[in-house]
Amino acid sequence: MQDKNLKILVVGSGGREHTLAKVCHQSPLVDQVMVAPGNAGIAQEFNTLALDVADNQKLVELAKVNSVDLVVVGPEVPLCNGAVDALNDVGILAYGPDKAGAQLEGSKAYTKDFLAKYKIPTADYGNFTEIAPALEYLAACNLPVVVKASGLAAGKGVLICLSLEEAEDAVKDMLSGDSFGDSGKEVVIEEFLEGEETSLHLVCSGESYVSMPMSQDHKKVGEGDSGLNTGGMGAYAPTKLVTEDMLKSYEKSIVRPTLAGLKSEGVNFRGTLYIGLMLTSKGPKVLEFNVRFGDPETQVILPLLEDDLVPLLLTSARGESMPNRVKFKEASSMVVVLTSAGYPEAYPKNEPISIRQPLPEGSEVIFAGVGENENGEIVSAGGRVLGAVGTGATLQDAKEKAYALSEQIEFESKYLRKDIGHREFSRA
Ligand SMILES: Nc1ncnc2c1ncn2[C@@H]1O[C@H](COP(=O)(O)OP(=O)(O)O)[C@@H](O)[C@H]1O
Ligand SMILES: [Mg+2]
Known part of the structure; x- marks a missing residue:
């Protein structure tokens, strides 16, 4: 064809x-x-x-x-x-x-056993389906300790517990099925890792892959990375946090062993592999895999692609060998997520959204949690309502465009973080 x-x-x-x-x-x-x-x-x-x-x-x-x-x-x-x-x-x-490949996201317990089997660096852990052995394991853990519902939980299934009591309650609530239904019937109890987070996106076809620019999301709702976890309040790419040489070493210690391991397990992995990393003092550790593009990371990675995305998607979907390299623009991109105030807890909906034209050059509006009212107006319908994306020669340019656009978008409860990219701007 x-x-x-x-x-x-x-x-x-x-x-x-x-x-x-x-x-x-x-x-x-x-x-x-x-x-x-x-x-x-x-x-x-x-x-x-x-x-x-x-x-x-x-x-x-x-x-x-x-x-x-x-x-x-x-x-x-x-x-x-x-x-x-x-x-x-x-x-x-x-x-x-x-479905077999998607287990890397669908079951955190499967993934932890996979990582351990193939000696890929990750936090120490235990997987549990029964309360008594989970509590016994917890008693010997250092604090804080991380408790994760193994199954899909729309980004809400991870609790960082500061006290043993909090961790015990989390384990009991999950395993009883009360807090996350079937997704919580198995839990991962994990060592707390300290460091900076970043994510690597790969477009894969079996053991061949191309890597996308490294990006950084901002999960916390408040400025200075404070407050509750969200689906992501903004992101930028690329990041200086990871140099070319570091990326090469991650490919050796993480990417290639993962794809080879999948092959040994009989999984021909095609599609996006998103590797969530924590860069610790003992080197990079895998926090999790996702098996699709990140949201909001996609909004900043794809605008940087110089080559056509579609042949990459086709090659992967057909299971053919990925090209050796892909061209990216010498540019930076930032997305600022506009949310409804209150999110990730209760927030208002159905607020009409106005977007003042013309949009700043190099910016675009990305619609996420929106609907339509009876007058045919676009209204807010979710916590993360839309993304204001800016792309420019430098991250500073990208930031100016994204924030200029965010000021042209209005709805009553609009809330945004004003410090997206703060870690990158504070790097030498
Ligand atoms: N072992 C850990 N140590 C410290 N923080 C963690 C650990 N595991 C997860 N986190 C934090 O929790 C967030 C969500 O965990 P993750 O495993 O990515 O699950 P999900 O994205 O499915 O909710 C991570 O982005 C990270 O900030
Ligand atoms: Mg995650």
């Missing part, structure tokens, strides 16, 4: 999917991009199709009816639910890991 006039279907409804759709749409190989289900903001730019992303049969039907050439699955839920397997079973090309 010659790759032209392609129809691409992006699955998901957040900022990541809006960015993926935009970048795919820029490809000269692509004729049409559809998003399922998308959101009201994405619908201003792309055709959106109704879909419950956990419904594989409906997804297969949509792809067939619309003669889709490539399905790009954004979120972890459909990946862990076998969406790619269902599409591949009927001969539809899909970007993302199959």
